[in-house]
Amino acid sequence: MIKLKRVYERPSRADGRRVLVEHLWPRGLKRADADIAEWLRDIAPSDALRRWYGHDPARWPEFKRRYRAELRTSERRALLETLADRARRGTVTLIFAARDEERNSARVVREELAKMGL
Secondary structure: OEEEEEOOOOOOHHHOEEEEOOOOOOOOOOHHHHOOOEEOHHHOOOHHHHHHHOOOHHHHHHHHHHHHHHHOOHHHHHHHHHHHHHHHHOOEEEEEOOOOOOOOHHHHHHHHHHHOOO
């Protein structure tokens, strides 16, 4: 099972393995408070793409298209496979920092994992 959760929400046992999928560590958050099992910073969108998007809802469809293209690179594909393997063994919660819970990179990662049968 793959879940999504904002990093600023309180961790819970139901989260299973908490994996941060952001390139930058979230502002104002102590690592001990985040209860992150793993930080996959290399699966996050490139700096150029992240800056271009700027969380502008009008750019969301194009951001998704560009980010999916980035996720097809061999390095990021391997990280997706790692996440898929962990999710087959138990709950994985993708942790993200964006305020917009509907339009963020973790959602795209979850959609790609769903295409892999999860």
